[in-house]
Amino acid sequence: MEAKYVIVFSALLFSLIIVGETATTGNWELLKESIGISAMHTQLLPNDRVVMFDRTDFGQSKISLPEEKCRKLADGRIDCSAHSVELNLLNQDVRPLTVLTDTWCSSGALAPDGMLIQSGGSNTGERAVRTFQPCADCDWMENQKGLVVPRWYASNQILPNGKFIVVGGRGQFSYEFIPKSSLPSDFKVFALPFLRETRDAVENNLYPFTHLSTDGNLFIFANTKSILFDYINNRVVRNDYPVMPGGVSRNYPSTGSSVLLPLKLGSIHGTSSAAPDAEVFICGGAPPTSYITAIKGTFLPAAKSCGRLMITAEQPQWVMEEMPIERVMGDMLLLPTGDVLIINGAKKGAAGWYLGREPVLNPVLYQPESSKYEIMEPSKIPRMYHSTAVLITDGRVLVGGSNPNKNYNFTEQFPTELSVEVFSPPYLSSGPRPQISWAKPETELSYKQPISIGFTTKKNGESPLFDKFFKKKSHQRNGELENVSVTLVAPSFNTHSFSMNQRMMVLEINQVRQLSSRTYVIDCFSPPTPNIAPPGYYLLFVVHSGIPSLGRWVHIS
Numbered sequence: 111m112e113a114k115y116v117i118v119f120s121a122l123l124f125s126l127i128i129v130g131e132t133a134t135t136g137n138w139e140l141l142k143e144s145i146g147i148s149a150m151h152t153q154l155l156p157n158d159r160v161v162m163f164d165r166t167d168f169g170q171s172k173i174s175l176p177e178e179k180c181r182k183l184a185d186g187r188i189d190c191s192a193h194s195v196e197l198n199l200l201n202q203d204v205r206p207l208t209v210l211t212d213t214w215c216s217s218g219a220l221a222p223d224g225m226l227i228q229s230g231g232s233n234t235g236e237r238a239v240r241t242f243q244p245c246a247d248c249d250w251m252e253n254q255k256g257l258v259v260p261r262w263y264a265s266n267q268i269l270p271n272g273k274f275i276v277v278g279g280r281g282q283f284s285y286e287f288i289p290k291s292s293l294p295s296d297f298k299v300f301a302l303p304f305l306r307e308t309r310d311a312v313e314n315n316l317y318p319f320t321h322l323s324t325d326g327n328l329f330i331f332a333n334t335k336s337i338l339f340d341y342i343n344n345r346v347v348r349n350d351y352p353v354m355p356g357g358v359s360r361n362y363p364s365t366g367s368s369v370l371l372p373l374k375l376g377s378i379h380g381t382s383s384a385a386p387d388a389e390v391f392i393c394g395g396a397p398p399t400s401y402i403t404a405i406k407g408t409f410l411p412a413a414k415s416c417g418r419l420m421i422t423a424e425q426p427q428w429v430m431e432e433m434p435i436e437r438v439m440g441d442m443l444l445l446p447t448g449d450v451l452i453i454n455g456a457k458k459g460a461a462g463w464y465l466g467r468e469p470v471l472n473p474v475l476y477q478p479e480s481s482k483y484e485i486m487e488p489s490k491i492p493r494m495y496h497s498t499a500v501l502i503t504d505g506r507v508l509v510g511g512s513n514p515n516k517n518y519n520f521t522e523q524f525p526t527e528l529s530v531e532v533f534s535p536p537y538l539s540s541g542p543r544p545q546i547s548w549a550k551p552e553t554e555l556s557y558k559q560p561i562s563i564g565f566t567t568k569k570n571g572e573s574p575l576f577d578k579f580f581k582k583k584s585h586q587r588n589g590e591l592e593n594v595s596v597t598l599v600a601p602s603f604n605t606h607s608f609s610m611n612q613r614m615m616v617l618e619i620n621q622v623r624q625l626s627s628r629t630y631v632i633d634c635f636s637p638p639t640p641n642i643a644p645p646g647y648y649l650l651f652v653v654h655s656g657i658p659s660l661g662r663w664v665h666i667s
């Protein structure tokens with residue numbers, strides 16, 4: 111071959127490899143043009159189906175109730191349409207479900223057995239507790255008196271004992287526990303003055319951010335302030351957390367979002383009883399007056415700021431950072447890699463009907479280790495008030511909803527959205543994924559238990575071509591594979607920019623053994639206590655060089 115051809119050929123080959131190697135900034139795919147309803151509340155179930163619902167009092171959706179049922183609304187109108195559906199991720203089938211009480215701005219969580227337990231709402235649903243068993247043809251069961259008091263815009267959190275605390279709601283400065291058993295404490299309403307004290311200019315701090323800390327107490331954040339709370343003894347354990355700087359409100363209607371950053375577990379080979387540090391990360395929101403001024407037609411810029419607070423530190427301090435784009439009504443999602451995706455929302459205005467402007471179409475990817483923010487590919491569909499996003503089993507993000515209107519309206523400036531999309535983070539285009547071939551135990555885990563996982567990986571995610579031509583050294587040392595981790599992610603309940611029960615653990619690794627050139631076994635430990643990982647279903651991922659495997663459902667009890 112002549113030299114110039116060699117050069118051209120090498121350049122071509124090199125660019126091919128570069129293209130193969132270069133991570134994109136993610137990509138979007140329209141999964142369904144319509145699911146018949148607007149995904150205002152979304153939950154992934156352990157059978158890889160996603161339950162979504164909007165509200166039952168705002169007109170006819172585009173999908174009929176099962177068995178052609180109809181019902182009479184309070185104002186006498188007849189509604190034969192469904193307001194909840196199940197989307198099967200394996201074949202994209204949509205099945206209408208029967209939810210009759212009003213689920214508008216309600217809350218929920220997955221129970222330890224995988225049942226979706228969902229509470230509150232408005233009107234006929236204000237005291238409802240609804241359950242949905244994951245199975246091929248199951249439907250909602252509703253108990254209209256499942257809560258002691260009405261709860262509209264409350265937050266639910268699973269507790270180490272497997273029950274849920276339901277915190278707040280409009281005009282409710284209190285909490286209670288569900289599901290009700292025969293315990294007298296289940297029928298009590300406990301005062302929580304913190305919620306009364308943290309209301310802002312518009313007297314709101316709805317959907318408070320709740321995170322179970324690693325000592326079993328509940329961290330509660332509302333607008334700018336936070337406490338650590340012992341819900342068993344109705345006692346504030348810590349009120350020395352500083353006010354979040356910046357003068358921004360972070361809860362509804364100045365809606366920002368919040369996550370508990372990945373919990374890094376133990377280092378004493380499964381025997382550690384010391385609780386890992388817990389750090390909360392809050393982004394976006396709007397000035398406290400944003401809602402009032404938006405009603406009058408002035409749409410204030412949303413907040414660019416984010417803050418990190420180590421809630422287990424002796425002297426916690428907010429570390430403030432800035433996103434590249436301001437955002438109100440954004441969702442924050444923990445990805446299997448431990449990065450945080452900030453997605454959906456608007457640049458101006460507030461949560462509430464007709465109050466958001468300038469949709470933010472670009473998600474932002476945040477790396478907690480480096481505090482790096484990176485702008486991702488934009489969607490074409492505005493996802494403003496009443497939109498949702500959840501991580502799904504294959505590591506993509508399901509995005510749906512958006513309805514800033516009083517009813518279903520497809521001609522408004524920001525129409526009611528019935529579509530669902532999926533966003534693929536850059537890790538899905540940066541090389542071959544590790545593949546889990548087996549796990550021991552297979553799915554049923556207990557606490558502090560050794561787990562072995564067999565997997566294959568293409569070294570450092572490189573293409574075989576790259577290996578062959580460049581003979582790049584793999585990242586191995588003494589036969590051990592570097593840059594590999596095992597993560598557990600809890601499937602969260604997403605509504606109003608907050609993913610309730612979102613939680614991720616980075617498991618403690620004992621060793622990584624090489625079996626053959628691309629086959630490895632990783633020995634690790636399950637989480638040590640229910641304070642760190644409440645009982646229930648989790649998605650397990652093996653992550654190698656920033657690329658996650660497909661998620662594998664495991665159950666901890």
Ligand SMILES: *[C@@H]1O[C@H](CO)[C@@H](O)[C@H](O)[C@H]1NC(C)=O
Nearest residue numbers: 515517518519520521522523
């Ligand atoms: C939908 O919105 C448009 C534009 O604001 C309005 O003219 C129309 O009456 C609305 N339709 C319904 C059914 O509310």
Ligand SMILES: *[C@@H]1O[C@H](CO)[C@@H](O)[C@H](O)[C@H]1NC(C)=O
Nearest residue numbers: 570585592593654655656657
């Ligand atoms: C580890 O993975 C990251 C991607 O998450 C990559 O940038 C880095 O180069 C890797 N390091 C090693 C030693 O493989």
